[in-house]
Amino acid sequence: MLDAKIPAGPVDQKWTKYKGSVKLVNPANKRKLEVIVVGTGLAGASAAASLGELGYKVKAFCFQDSPRRAHSIAAQGGINAAKNYQNDGDSVYRLFYDTIKGGDYRAREANVHRLAEVSTSIIDQCVAQGVPFAREYGGLLSNRSFGGTQVQRTFYAAGQTGQQLLIGAYQALERQISLGNVTMHSRHEMLDVVMIDGKARGIICRNLVNGELERHFGHAVLLCTGGYGNVFYLSTNAMGSNATAIWKAHKKGAYFGNPCFTQIHPTCIPVSGDHQSKLTLMSESLRNDGRIWVPKQKRETRKSIDIPEEERDYYLERRYPAFGNLVPRDVASRAAKERCDAGYGVGTSKQAVYLDFADAIKRYGKIEAGKRGLENADEATIIKLGKEDVKEKYGNLFDMYEKITGENPYEVPMRIYPAVHYTMGGLWVDYDLMTTVPGLYTLGEANFSDHGANRLGASALMQGLADGYFVIPYTIGNYLADEIRTAEIPTDHPAFIQTENAVSDRLNILMGIKGKQTVESFHKRLGKIMWDKCGMARNAEGLKQAISEIQQLKKEFWSDVRIPGEINEMNPELDKAGRVADFIELGELMCIDALQREESCGGHFREESQTEEGEALRHDDKFMYVSNWEYQGDHQWELHKEALNYEVVKPSQRSYK
Amino acid sequence: MTHKNINLKLKVWKQKNSKSAGNFETFVVKDISTEMSFLEMFDVLNERLIGEGKEPIAFDHDCREGICGTCSMYINGRPHGPWHATTTCQLHMRAFNDGDTIVVEPWRANAFQVIKDLMVDRSAFDRIIQAGGFISVNTGNAVDANSMPVEKDKADASFAAAACIGCGACVAACKNSSAMLFVSAKVTHLALLPQGSPERRTRALNMVAQMDKEGFGSCTNTGACEAVCPKEISIENIARLNKEYLMAGLTLEK
Numbered sequence A: 001m002l003d004a005k006i007p008a009g010p011v012d013q014k015w016t017k018y019k020g021s022v023k024l025v026n027p028a029n030k031r032k033l034e035v036i037v038v039g040t041g042l043a044g045a046s047a048a049a050s051l052g053e054l055g056y057k058v059k060a061f062c063f064q065d066s067p068r069r070a071h072s073i074a075a076q077g078g079i080n081a082a083k084n085y086q087n088d089g090d091s092v093y094r095l096f097y098d099t100i101k102g103g104d105y106r107a108r109e110a111n112v113h114r115l116a117e118v119s120t121s122i123i124d125q126c127v128a129q130g131v132p133f134a135r136e137y138g139g140l141l142s143n144r145s146f147g148g149t150q151v152q153r154t155f156y157a158a159g160q161t162g163q164q165l166l167i168g169a170y171q172a173l174e175r176q177i178s179l180g181n182v183t184m185h186s187r188h189e190m191l192d193v194v195m196i197d198g199k200a201r202g203i204i205c206r207n208l209v210n211g212e213l214e215r216h217f218g219h220a221v222l223l224c225t226g227g228y229g230n231v232f233y234l235s236t237n238a239m240g241s242n243a244t245a246i247w248k249a250h251k252k253g254a255y256f257g258n259p260c261f262t263q264i265h266p267t268c269i270p271v272s273g274d275h276q277s278k279l280t281l282m283s284e285s286l287r288n289d290g291r292i293w294v295p296k297q298k299r300e301t302r303k304s305i306d307i308p309e310e311e312r313d314y315y316l317e318r319r320y321p322a323f324g325n326l327v328p329r330d331v332a333s334r335a336a337k338e339r340c341d342a343g344y345g346v347g348t349s350k351q352a353v354y355l356d357f358a359d360a361i362k363r364y365g366k367i368e369a370g371k372r373g374l375e376n377a378d379e380a381t382i383i384k385l386g387k388e389d390v391k392e393k394y395g396n397l398f399d400m401y402e403k404i405t406g407e408n409p410y411e412v413p414m415r416i417y418p419a420v421h422y423t424m425g426g427l428w429v430d431y432d433l434m435t436t437v438p439g440l441y442t443l444g445e446a447n448f449s450d451h452g453a454n455r456l457g458a459s460a461l462m463q464g465l466a467d468g469y470f471v472i473p474y475t476i477g478n479y480l481a482d483e484i485r486t487a488e489i490p491t492d493h494p495a496f497i498q499t500e501n502a503v504s505d506r507l508n509i510l511m512g513i514k515g516k517q518t519v520e521s522f523h524k525r526l527g528k529i530m531w532d533k534c535g536m537a538r539n540a541e542g543l544k545q546a547i548s549e550i551q552q553l554k555k556e557f558w559s560d561v562r563i564p565g566e567i568n569e570m571n572p573e574l575d576k577a578g579r580v581a582d583f584i585e586l587g588e589l590m591c592i593d594a595l596q597r598e599e600s601c602g603g604h605f606r607e608e609s610q611t612e613e614g615e616a617l618r619h620d621d622k623f624m625y626v627s628n629w630e631y632q633g634d635h636q637w638e639l640h641k642e643a644l645n646y647e648v649v650k651p652s653q654r655s656y657k
Numbered sequence B: 001m002t003h004k005n006i007n008l009k010l011k012v013w014k015q016k017n018s019k020s021a022g023n024f025e026t027f028v029v030k031d032i033s034t035e036m037s038f039l040e041m042f043d044v045l046n047e048r049l050i051g052e053g054k055e056p057i058a059f060d061h062d063c064r065e066g067i068c069g070t071c072s073m074y075i076n077g078r079p080h081g082p083w084h085a086t087t088t089c090q091l092h093m094r095a096f097n098d099g100d101t102i103v104v105e106p107w108r109a110n111a112f113q114v115i116k117d118l119m120v121d122r123s124a125f126d127r128i129i130q131a132g133g134f135i136s137v138n139t140g141n142a143v144d145a146n147s148m149p150v151e152k153d154k155a156d157a158s159f160a161a162a163a164c165i166g167c168g169a170c171v172a173a174c175k176n177s178s179a180m181l182f183v184s185a186k187v188t189h190l191a192l193l194p195q196g197s198p199e200r201r202t203r204a205l206n207m208v209a210q211m212d213k214e215g216f217g218s219c220t221n222t223g224a225c226e227a228v229c230p231k232e233i234s235i236e237n238i239a240r241l242n243k244e245y246l247m248a249g250l251t252l253e254k
C-alpha cells in the first residue's frame, strides 16, 4: 500500500500542524543546497522564485526561449480563491467541498483542503507583485462565477488571467536571477533523471540551440513540466507541451497516478481540416451567456439563422433543467458528442454544435436601453446596444473566433466541439509533493493533482501557484534538512556518465533509423487512436484494440521514422521525435488504466457503466482509489492502489438535473 | 466560411546557425486552404520537405493562440504580417490571394541574433526585466489583496500595458531597433499600481540602462512599433517612460 504521509488530525488543522512541526533548514545550510526546477510555468516559476528567496541555490530549466512563454500563459478564464469578497457564502470549506465533488470523489481530502486554505494567500501574493486583476469602480477586486459554481470566487484579468499570473511569477523569478539565487537555462530540455543511491540527484538535458548534452546536479529535483494532453495530437495545449520529463521519471521509478483521467473541454473551435495542428479553446465563461443547441432534424442543411426557434433542440437545457448550459465540463462534452453521434451535428464536418448569443444580445440590449431611458427602443437599437455589451464582455474571444473561422459570431452562432484540454493524471505524489522516488518532486499539472477525476474551471492556476508559492517551500525542508551533510556530487560521477550515455544512445538510435515516415505523421496516428478509443467515451473492446494498435505503432515508429538534420545542432524534429516516442508509451498506459477502471467517474466515461438515462455511474465499492502504475519494463506495469478515505465529505452521485 | 485553395511562392530566409551567412530560398506551395493559419502552411511545407529528404524550416512558435509571444516572422516587410493586431500564429491564409509571393524573414536587430532560419535570440528582453521589471516582494510578505484599492481607470491602463507579450515585433519594425515600446509597457504596467510605486525611479533608470547595454537603438518617435504591435500597446507609454526617466534622473541626482 502506498503511504501518502498525510498528517494526523482533523482535515482543517492538518496543514497548520504540519507547518508548525516540519523540519527546517537553517539559512547557512540553505546556501549549500541545490535544487533543480524543471519547468517555469506557474508551478515552476513560483517554486523557483520562492526557493531562491529562501536562499536555496536554484537551477531552473525550460524548453521555450524564455520562462515567460510557458503554456500557463494561455489560460483565459480565471483563478479561484476562497476570499468571499462578494459575501455570497464562500469559504475554505465550500471551495474544498466543491473541488472534491467536482472531482467526482477521486481526490485526496487532505491535499484539497490545503489547496483551498492557501488559495487566499495566492491572490494576496499576486496583487502584491502587480498582477492587474479586474477591479470594480470602487477600486476593489472583481469576481465572476465560473464553471457552474454557485458563488463568485473567480479572480480574472480580462481573458488573460494565465498571462498576468505567469508574468507575475516570471518577474519574481527574473528578480531572483538578477540577485544570483537562480540560474536560468532556457531552450533546454530535460531528457533524464540521474539516480544515485536510490535518490534523484540531477538531470541530463539537451541544449536545444547547439544539441549538446549537459549534466546538472541537485540535492533535489522538482518536475513542473505541465500536462500531457498532446498525447491526443490535437488539444488546446501549446504545441511544445509534452510528457517527456515525467515519463523519464516514471521509468526511473516514479509511479504514474490515474493516467487515463483526461479533461475534454466542451467549448473549442471545431477541427476544420487535416492540416490542423492544434485546437483553440473558447473560454468557458461564454457558457454564462451563450445557449447551446443543435437542429431537431437530423442532417439539417439549412443555415443556423434560417432554422426557426421551435426546430432547435437546446439539449443541455432539456436534459439538465437545473444547471442548463452551465453543467460541468465532462457532462457538457459528452452531451455534445451524443448529439453529433446521433446525426444532429452541424457545420461541414457535422462534428459541431451551436453556441448562440442572439438571446444574450437581446437581453443585454434591453437592459442597456432601460439604463439609457430608451423606453420604446426598436429591435435594431436593442440589438446594437446588446452587441456593444457583449463585445465589452467577450470581445477578444469573438475576435479570435472570427480570425480563425472567418465567421462573425455577433451575427451567426459559434460552432463549437469538445477538445482535449487538461490531464488530471500525472506522477503520484505524497502530501509533501514527493514522488515515489526520494528527492524527486512533482508540481502543477504534471502531478496527479488535487482534481480527482475532473477538474473545475479556474482551479489549475490555483493549484500550480499553491504548489509553487506555498506548499513546496515548506515540504522540501522536510527532505533537505537531512541532506545538509551531502556535499555537491561532481557530475563526473559514474551515474551521471552512465545516464548521459543512455540518453545519447537513444538519440543516436533515433537519428539512425532513417525511415520514411515523419514524426508528425506518427503523432497524428497516435492521436487518432487515443481520441477514438480513449477519448470522451471508452469501452473494454475499444481499449483492447487501442493497446494493440499502439504497440504496433511503436514498432513502426522505431523502425521507420525519418528525422532530418544532425544530432549536434539545433534540431526541432529530433526534439519532437523524442517527445512522440514517449507519448506512444504513455498512450498505452492510459488505455491500460482506462481498461482497468470499470466505472465511469468524472472525465472517464466507460460505456459499460452508465445509468438508464445515459449518465455516468461510479462504483465506489470497487474503485475508490488512485491507480498508480509502476513501470516494470517494455509494455509492463504493476498496479498499486492508494485507497481514498472520505472523512469529511460524504460521496454521492453527482446530479445536475 | 467560403474557403478555397491557393498556390503561393514563398521566399524564406534560411540560415544554418548564428555563425553562418544566410540567404533566401524559394519554395512553391500548392493547394493551401485559406482556412489554414500561416504557421499551418509552414507545417505543411515542412512535412513535404522532410518527405523529400530536405531540412525543414526552423521557426519559433508554441501556443498558436496569440498569447505566448513566441512566434516571430517578418512577413512581406511587416512583423507578424498584414493583419492588424495579430500575431503570426493567428494570421490566416485568407489574408492572401492565389499566385501571391510572400517574403518571410526573421526579426532583424543587433540585439536579436539569428539562431537558425527564422528563429532569433530574444534573451535581451529577459535581462531588461531582470534589471528592474518587477516588484520586490518575497512570497509570504503580502497584505490582504483588497487592503489597497486601485482606481479602476488606473488599473485598466496598467492592465492594457501589461498585455505586452514580449514578442519583439516593435523592435523588428523600428528602423533604429529600439525596444522602447516593450520597456515602456513594463514601466507603465508597474508604475500605475500603488504596489509598484516605491521602486518606480530606479526601475525606469535601470531598465533603460540595460536596454542601451543590450544594443537596442534609441527612439525617434516614428510610431512604427505601435503600428505593428499585436497587443496594441500604445506609444503613449513611451511618453510616460520618458517622464518617469526624467523624474528619476532629477530626484536621484541631487
Ligand SMILES: Cc1cc2nc3c(=O)[nH]c(=O)nc-3n(C[C@H](O)[C@H](O)[C@H](O)COP(=O)(O)OP(=O)(O)OC[C@H]3O[C@@H](n4cnc5c(N)ncnc54)[C@H](O)[C@@H]3O)c2cc1C
Residues within 6 Å of the ligand: A038, A039, A040, A041, A042, A043, A044, A061, A062, A063, A064, A067, A070, A071, A072, A073, A074, A075, A076, A077, A078, A079, A161, A162, A188, A189, A190, A191, A224, A225, A226, A227, A236, A237, A238, A241, A242, A244, A245, A281, A421, A422, A443, A444, A445, A446, A457, A458, A459, A460, A461, A462, A464
Ligand atoms: C487554453 C487553456 C486555457 C486554460 N485556462 C485555464 C483557466 O482559465 N483557469 C485555470 O485554472 N486553468 C486553465 N488552464 C489550465 C492551466 O493553464 C494549466 O493546467 C497550468 O497552467 C499548468 O501549469 P504548469 O506550471 O503545471 O505547467 P506549464 O505552464 O505547462 O509549464 C510547463 C513548463 O515545463 C517546461 N518543460 C516541459 N517539459 C520540459 C522538459 N522536458 N525539459 C525542460 N522543461 C520542460 C516548459 O518549458 C514550461 O516551462 C487552461 C489550459 C489551457 C490549455
Ligand code: SF4
Residues within 6 Å of the ligand: B163, B164, B165, B166, B167, B168, B169, B170, B171, B181, B182, B185, B228, B229, B230, B231, B232, B233
Ligand atoms: S510592445 Fe507589442 S510588439 Fe513590442 S514586445 Fe510587447 S507585444 Fe510585442
Ligand code: FES
Residues within 6 Å of the ligand: B060, B061, B062, B063, B064, B065, B066, B067, B068, B069, B070, B071, B087, B088, B089, B090
Ligand atoms: S505561437 Fe504563441 S503567440 Fe504565436
